[in-house]
Amino acid sequence: MSEHALPRRAPRPKPLAHPNGWWGMALFLGSEAVLFGALLATYYYLRFKAVHWPPLGTPEPKVVLPLVLTAILVTTSVPMQLALRAAQEGRLAATRLLLAVALAVQATYFGLQIHLFLGDLAKFSPGDHAYESIYFTLVGAHHTHVAVGLLLDVWLLLRLSTGLTRYRLTGLWATTFFWHFVNGLAVLVVLTQVSPAL
Amino acid sequence: MRRSELLQWFGLLGGAAAWTCQHGALLFLSSARCNPAGARWAFGMTGWQIGVTVAAAAVALAAEWAAVVTALRTRELEYDGPPPLGRIHFFALAASAGNVLFLGAIVLNGIGAGWWSSCGSS
Numbered sequence: 558m559s560e561h562a563l564p565r566r567a568p569r570p571k572p573l574a575h576p577n578g579w580w581g582m583a584l585f586l587g588s589e590a591v592l593f594g595a596l597l598a599t600y601y602y603l604r605f606k607a608v609h610w611p612p613l614g615t616p617e618p619k620v621v622l623p624l625v626l627t628a629i630l631v632t633t634s635v636p637m638q639l640a641l642r643a644a645q646e647g648r649l650a651a652t653r654l655l656l657a658v659a660l661a662v663q664a665t666y667f668g669l670q671i672h673l674f675l676g677d678l679a680k681f682s683p684g685d686h687a688y689e690s691i692y693f694t695l696v697g698a699h700h701t702h703v704a705v706g707l708l709l710d711v712w713l714l715l716r717l718s719t720g721l722t723r724y725r726l727t728g729l730w731a732t733t734f735f736w737h738f739v740n741g742l743a744v745l746v747v748l749t750q751v752s753p754a755l
Numbered sequence: 756m757r758r759s760e761l762l763q764w765f766g767l768l769g770g771a772a773a774w775t776c777q778h779g780a781l782l783f784l785s786s787a788r789c790n791p792a793g794a795r796w797a798f799g800m801t802g803w804q805i806g807v808t809v810a811a812a813a814v815a816l817a818a819e820w821a822a823v824v825t826a827l828r829t830r831e832l833e834y835d836g837p838p839p840l841g842r843i844h845f846f847a848l849a850a851s852a853g854n855v856l857f858l859g860a861i862v863l864n865g866i867g868a869g870w871w872s873s874c875g876s877s
Contacts, residue, residue: 574838577845584849 575730582731586738589702593742596695600749603687610753612686617754622673627747630666630703631740633659637733644729649721652729653714659736660710667703674700692750699746702739709735759828762821763843766850769818770857777811777861781868789874801869808865815858822850 604610611617640655674696683693709732716725781804787793788800825847832844 574842577835577838577842580842580845581849584853 576727578727578731579734582734586735589738593698593745596691596698597745597749600691600695603691604753607688611688611692615681615686615688618692618751619673620751620754622669623747623751626666626669627743629662630743633662633666634737634740636662637736641729641733644721644726647721649717652721653717656710656714656717656729660707660714663703663707663710663736667700667707670700670703695746696750699739699742702742706732706736706739759825759843760839763825763846763850766818766822766825766854767846769821770815770850770854773811773814773818774857774860774864777807777864780807781864785868785874804865804868808861808868811861811865812858815854815861819851819854819858822847822854826851 636655636659640652640659643651643655674693678693681689683690709728713725713729713732716728784798784800784803784807787796788798825843829840829844829847832840835841836844
């Protein structure tokens with residue numbers, strides 16, 4: 558793909574059609590939705606078959622901190638969308654700033670969630686019971702997606718350090734779509750995760 | 756143009772839709788056969804299983820044909836070309852790979868439904 562430099566203050570183009578990079582992300586996220594649908598269905602299938610959920614001896618999941626962290630993560634959809642709008646209008650500095658803000662919040666979320674994840678691993682193991690297996694699989698799968706999103710953010714920031722091109726704009730468009738998906742998924746995952754304690 | 760787009764969307768979604776319908780139909784049939792409420796119907800699971808699987812595989816193969824035909828018709832374009840023709844070519848390439856996977860999933864689904872038809876898996 559050619560990298561035509563965009564003017565720094567181009568008028569915002571009328572949105573006609575999504576680029577193929579966005580459609581590629583849509584196909585990818587469709588398959589991811591099936592994956593998480595299967596994981597969530599597995600969780601509830603196991604839950605409704607179990608007498609005790611979580612099993613006796615396994616602590617109930619924390620509620621407040623995961624919910625607060627998820628709420629914070631969901632707010633990053635706003636700077637991501639604003640960064641995309643700024644890029645479409647050719648405002649490179651604003652794009653970088655908004656992307657950096659989103660990255661900082663997302664990285665903080667990720668660091669705290671990994672801390673909680675490791676704390677849970679110290680208390681119970683994925684091999685102990687079906688609850689622990691699906692708990693770590695579901696939460697770990699979501700954390701992996703957050704990590705992928707962080708890598709995309711870093712890659713975009715590095716690419717944007719040398720200017721804005723159509724290729725990079727498409728990359729930002731697809732990455733923003735990815736984050737909206739991951740943030741929406743975070744709500745479903747965290748509600749499922751904390752549901753035994755509600 | 757209109758016909759090409761229809762062919763492209765069928766190629767993209769046909770295999771996935773066939774797999775989804777087959778999965779739902781076999782789940783429904785297995786549940787009906789293995790639960791007391793449906794046991795009185797006493798239908799032959801194997802015949803339904805083969806019929807549903809063959810129908811789904813036929814749709815997936817037709818979708819693969821549509822995707823390949825569309826990809827060949829637009830082969831002079833780049834995969835990242837401007838829409839709508841660039842998008843049609845891009846989707847046709849993606850679908851020609853995806854439908855092969857869906858066909859494999861349909862065959863395995865059909866075999867799996869037969870494997871568990873002894874009603875012991877729920």
